[in-house]
Amino acid sequence: MGEAYVGSAEVFPRTWNMLIPFSVKNCFRLLCQHKVPTAGFKSPPTHGLILQSISNDVYENLAVEDWIHDHIHLEGKPILFLWRNSPSVVIGRHQNPWQECNLHLMRQEGIKLARRKSGGGTVYHDMGNINLTFFTTKTKYDRMENLKLIVRALNAVQPQLDVQPTKKFDLLLDGQFKISGTASKIGRTAAYHHCTLLCSTDRTALSSSLKSPYHGIKSNATPSIPSTVKNLLERDSTLTCDVLMSAVAAEYAAYHQIDDHVNLINPADETVFPGINSKIKELQSWEWVYGRTPRFTVDTMFHVPHGQACLEIQVFMDVKNGRIETCDIKAPDHWLPLEIGDKLNSSFIGSKFCPVETTLLTNILLRTDDHHLQSKLNILCEKIRGMM
Numbered sequence: 001m002g003e004a005y006v007g008s009a010e011v012f013p014r015t016w017n018m019l020i021p022f023s024v025k026n027c028f029r030l031l032c033q034h035k036v037p038t039a040g041f042k043s044p045p046t047h048g049l050i051l052q053s054i055s056n057d058v059y060e061n062l063a064v065e066d067w068i069h070d071h072i073h074l075e076g077k078p079i080l081f082l083w084r085n086s087p088s089v090v091i092g093r094h095q096n097p098w099q100e101c102n103l104h105l106m107r108q109e110g111i112k113l114a115r116r117k118s119g120g121g122t123v124y125h126d127m128g129n130i131n132l133t134f135f136t137t138k139t140k141y142d143r144m145e146n147l148k149l150i151v152r153a154l155n156a157v158q159p160q161l162d163v164q165p166t167k168k169f170d171l172l173l174d175g176q177f178k179i180s181g182t183a184s185k186i187g188r189t190a191a192y193h194h195c196t197l198l199c200s201t202d203r204t205a206l207s208s209s210l211k212s213p214y215h216g217i218k219s220n221a222t223p224s225i226p227s228t229v230k231n232l233l234e235r236d237s238t239l240t241c242d243v244l245m246s247a248v249a250a251e252y253a254a255y256h257q258i259d260d261h262v263n264l265i266n267p268a269d270e271t272v273f274p275g276i277n278s279k280i281k282e283l284q285s286w287e288w289v290y291g292r293t294p295r296f297t298v299d300t301m302f303h304v305p306h307g308q309a310c311l312e313i314q315v316f317m318d319v320k321n322g323r324i325e326t327c328d329i330k331a332p333d334h335w336l337p338l339e340i341g342d343k344l345n346s347s348f349i350g351s352k353f354c355p356v357e358t359t360l361l362t363n364i365l366l367r368t369d370d371h372h373l374q375s376k377l378n379i380l381c382e383k384i385r386g387m388m
């Protein structure tokens with residue numbers, strides 16, 4: 001399959017235009033809703049397009065989905081978008097990251113956290129996981145049809161594979177192992193269905209990232225539905241990501257009677273996707289990733305050393321838009337003077353439920369010559385950071 005960058009003729013300098021194959025450039029121009037003059041345009045109408053991202057950045061790729069959803073007129077012109085990410089955890093629009101994943105481990109390992117615009121549960125991505133986004137009009141939106149297309153593609157390369165879609169739109173291998181999860185976004189006129197396909201993902205990283213170590217959180221956020229997963233490459237060593245992506249692209253092209261050419265796109269290219277960088281920034285922002293968490297409470301306790309024994313500290317927090325609205329840290333007053341406890345509680349109000357901000361706050365309180373008190377506050381701070 002050939003490769004080409006997609007661009008809109010009007011926004012590219014002349015010299016760049018020469019580098020973009022005309023068919024692809026015109027395809028995309030035809031699909032674009034924002035008003036580009038098409039007078040004198042001669043090429044035949046397109047019936048769809050296959051795109052593949054050259055980026056492995058989860059925020060950039062999610063921004064492409066958002067951009068296409070907002071800008072492309074999809075009537076009679078569906079789009080398949082193929083993309084892969086460096087290690088990331090992707091939560092659903094209405095989820096609580098503290099309930100879904102091990103943020104501490106993810107920060108340590110450099111695993112990104114992203115919140116997508118579609119609903120549903122949390123999944124782990126890495127370069128062994130393929131993401132497929134099927135864009136259509138709202139009326140043509142059909143998740144089962146898309147999953148059947150993937151099954152046909154898989155059976156075309158390996159007829160012996162037993163892969164079946166489920167009622168919740170997962171794909172199961174051998175009737176028991178999840179190899180794909182689904183989510184979708186339905187807009188006023190446009191819609192997309194996106195799903196994963198596990199080829200050679202690091203299953204150890206997947207399960208450790210999706211295990212929350214945080215206790216006592218209550219919310220009405222959407223919970224994930226855990227499953228036993230498997231990689232297709234573990235079943236058949238010929239099923240690499242490239243083989244799988246080509247197979248899906250070929251099946252998509254055959255189904256829609258279009259060219260099976262896969263068009264490479266660069267999500268960060270403002271000349272192709274005007275305004276995309278602000279979408280990328282929004283998706284990366286703390287306000288979107290953490291701040292959009294449905295309101296939740298944390299009701300928990302931890303122990304601190306006290307001489308040869310241990311003391312119990314109780315913590316209650318009410319968190320709205322990712323910020324602490326109510327904070328009640330209860331320590332026995334013979335261990336922590338009441339006025340210090342009160343100061344600590346009120347300093348948390350309005351601050352982000354986040355370890356960095358907790359460090360900043362407690363550093364202010366730590367400005368005391370009382371070394372005994374300093375070490376207690378340090379212990380408290382460490383324990384509270386551990387809740388985040």
Ligand SMILES: Nc1ncnc2c1ncn2[C@@H]1O[C@H](COP(=O)(O)OC(=O)CCCC[C@@H]2CCSS2)[C@@H](O)[C@H]1O
Pocket residue numbers: 090116120121122123124125129131132178179180181182183194195196197198206210223224225226227228229
């Ligand atoms: N990559 C991947 N693929 C399939 N299943 C996974 C994956 N990662 C984790 N899991 C398993 O699914 C459950 C969660 O299942 P649950 O059904 O709760 O959620 C989903 O499936 C959501 C799919 C979202 C797909 C989007 C497509 C592009 S951006 S993300 C999790 O606890 C694991 O057991």
